[in-house]
Amino acid sequence: MQLLFAELEAPAKALRAEHAGDAGPTPSRNLHSANVNRRKRLLVRIPAAVAASLLLLAGVLQSDWWQNRQADYHTVAGEQRRIALADDSTVVLNTDTALKVSLQANQRRVELLRGEAYFQVAHAAERPFWVIAGDTRAKVTGTEFAVKRAAAEVSISVAEGRVETSTVRNTDPILALAPGQTAVYRDGRAAGLEPVDLSRSLAWQQGRIVFVQTPLAEAVEELNRYRGDKLVLTDPALARRPITAVFAVDRPDDAVSALEQTLNVRARRLAGFWVLLG
Template identity: 35%
Template sequence: MGPESSRGDARANASQPSDRQEGSVADIVADEALDWFARRRNAGPDAAEEAEFEAWRQRSSHHAEAYGDLEALWGSTAFAAAARSLPIGEPYRASDTKRRPARPKPAVPSAARRRNLRFGAVAALLMLAFGIWQAPTLLLRWQADYITAAGDRATIRLPDGSTLILNTASAVALDFESGRRDVRLLQGEAFFDVRHDPEHPFRVAGRFGVVEVKGTAFSVREDGSQDIVILERGHVAVSLVANKAAQAALEPDQQVIASADALSAVEPADPAMALAWRQGRIVFDDQPVSRVLAELRRYRSAPVVVASGLAEEFRVSGNYRTTDIDGALRSLAAAAGVSVTSLPGGILILH
């Protein structure tokens, strides 16, 4: 899957024009998942309807994940407690919130109607909970010009001829108006191969650091409490968002880390290893298992839970494919002598 966009005017520069509709497709899949979820719990579907549901669910991994996410939410203890305390209210009507009208329902006895009223109120709560749950993602889509899902990667041709590669679960906003070449990294990691233009500096702003170049190749990764800048080719200047006077100059094969109030010392870097994700690989050399797990988690939309058994001193070396993260996790678990259990919604437990 390619990058999603929430601003149509920027999409003309994408390397794959078919990605223009990606955001709306994801929304439709989420809507359809919610509709199927409500229908299958409101009244048990007959064999024909169940077959129709299975065909929908198997249409793609995104369909299955959207429905699995709803099942995981429904099964959570917090949601169950909220559902039990919910008063009986007006019945939920699919036509109130869906693009297509509700199917006509036959008259039902009063007892069944009371159950449907109860379900309708719970379904309405589910809608609200689902909306709150998705709020950070919806906000990110509103801000971003390009966005990738967990496990995806996208190559984008920018308006000035530079190339942007977005890693897993990443998002950027662009400003190329009136000669500007400004990019804001909203989430995740991006690699930039910048077209040389001495008259128009190319700037990338992360959460804590700003990178300015005129023509070079480098990456920026937003990593929670810090931004990591790695230079592959050329020269870059890195400054703090909060303090422009705090600056560092990088040469090839060097990196610097920007935090809220400081820049780290410039350190050696190995772009071939750190940026192997561009070729669909994740490479580790004698790294703590906690770091390896944190990296592998970035490529999955569902959680990986460590129950017990992984000693912090356990270290890992490996070369994994980004298209088989579950295989990498099972290989890691086998090496560490722990088991892997799969749960609905794609959740994996290491124990």
């Protein structure tokens, strides 16, 4: 996606540079003609990049569609859903999440195909509760914890009880998590065990997204999970700007307005699919 957005932004930057050049002395007829031709070529590139982006978007939507077909439960962007399982456990699905459930006599198994979920597991020592997210898995007999799967990264955060995490291939040692701890796995390998601020990481259950000195690029990635269209940073210098803010998950455009006011950026809507911030 980043390469795609670069394709969209490159011609726009060139056009802005030309407009800046036009503010100087009047060029000769030949130079003016060359500039006109150059602008035409640049404007042709924008629809081409948009067409390519639509194809990529179609691929993403098709992937989500297939996961939804496999899932027993799923949510769309901006939706949250509470599910009561047959074993008296409860699962809360966050935005854009797909979940597959298999409850058997000797074990309970849930597969997180994408997204984020919070589990309140009914105690049953003889029936361990497994959550599988890609190559990462968590095992409990009764506790409360959250699992988030995004691209090649999986994080598991514990609110109550004890959770054992490992990889499907068993190449890493089992990590035992206590309340207030999170385990992060990247590309199927353990990346670390660290403390977690549950009031922030689980704020979505109260309908809030909390950022504290979060780089804007990371904040945009998180906000995009709740939006039908997508925010795109067109100015790389903005990516590292830290923000501290609280946004409501059901009012995504409030975040755009706040970013415009606090960071002095302009939001431009493109083709109904993206909001360019720069």
